[in-house]
Amino acid sequence: MKSAVGTVKTTSFSLIFADFKEITKVRLAVSVVFSSIAGYFLGAYSIDIGSVLLLAFGGYCMVGASNAYNQVIERDLDALMKRTKNRPIPAGRMSVNSAMAIAITMTLLGVLALYILSPKTAMFGAISIFLYTCVYTPLKTVTPLSVFAGAIPGAIPFMLGWVAATDDFGIEPGTLFMIQFFWQFPHFWALGWMLQDDYRKGGFKMLPTGKKDGGTALQIILYTIWMIVISIMPAFGFTGRLHLSLGAAGIVLLLGLVMLVFAFRLYEKKDNLSARRLMLASVSYITLMQLVYVIDKFI
Known part of the structure; x- marks a missing residue:
């Protein structure tokens, strides 16, 4: 009986974790972290592991928050498309409130982590979240120029690493x-x-x-x-x-x-x-x- 309960708990945790990865788009977030760390290595005079870990954490939170906000805003549209209808919110596995809680928490943690590195790094991270959520996302149904707007936050991570390493732009x-x-x-x-x-x-x-x-x-x-x-x-x-x-x-x-x-x-x-x-x-x-x-x- 205890084994069965343990299995259920493990399965439930696995599903929750899978939805967390989906709401934050883990593969995209990891690629962004990679770009940020590459930029850090290029800018740094010497490598500080603590700074790299902060950058990786802050970068993941930055992208994860942006994607969570995006999926909250586009939940009704996601339900119409084959590739997105099984996302956590349109599929009914995650509430809007839960997704917003994830997005807000990751925003705060991400900006804080990047601020510890430098205020400029935090500023660019916050700008990235704002542009992706408040400019790119609503423009996608209005004009193809949305790709131009989305390319700005999408290009920030490579630059962000250099700024994190040097506190200079x-x-x-x-x-x-x-x-x-x-x-x-x-x-x-x-x-x-x-x-x-x-x-x-x-x-x-x-x-x-x-x-x-x-x-x-x-x-x-x-x-x-x-x-x-x-x-x-x-x-x-x-x-x-x-x-x-x-x-x-x-x-x-x-x-x-x-x-x-x-x-x-x-x-x-x-x-x-x-x-x-x-x-x-x-x-x-x-x-x-x-x-x-x-x-x-x-x-």
Whole structure:
């Protein structure tokens, strides 16, 4: 009997934890934490483990809070779409009040953790939550320009790590911000291409032309080119203390060109498979590019 009760408790905890991961979008949050830590390593003169842990915790809370607010606001629309109807709130596994409690708690804890690192870091974290929740989320059903608004908080994490390490904002974190800012467009437009039919059910306007057409694919190509250009700029001495060796720049350029090939394939074929491959290539690019930057600094 005790064993059965214990099993039920374990199962209940597992379900609650699974919903917590879903409401905070754990995979997205972990990728954001990775970007933040990469930025910290690039900016730091010496690595402080306590600061890294605070940044990781604060970064996770920042993203988790934003996603929880987002799912509260969009709960009725999420119920209309196949990919989101099983989220905790529309599926009825979590109340709006519980989701809001999670969002508010994570906001407070995240801003506090980032404030301990530096007030500037906390400020950028708070700005990120505000823009994602109060600008990007409501604009998604109004205009495709929502992607532009969403690209701002989406680009903050890479920059945030540098600011956390230096308590300074200048050309270096600005460059990191611009790299990830331009990366957002091909990444999310590829995702929007794949999910266009589902997004329509929720009334979301994610593609720049509103269609899976040559105009959207061409813009993906152009933003990918800008991303590549900015990603290799640190090799030419324009970005202060943020430096990239010519060998590392060559690797970053090669990674970018691979992504650009997938963008051209989408322009040529205009199908969901090409969009999926581009989306996966973009995820690989941002991760590998950040690793190249960090490794290049320390070798």
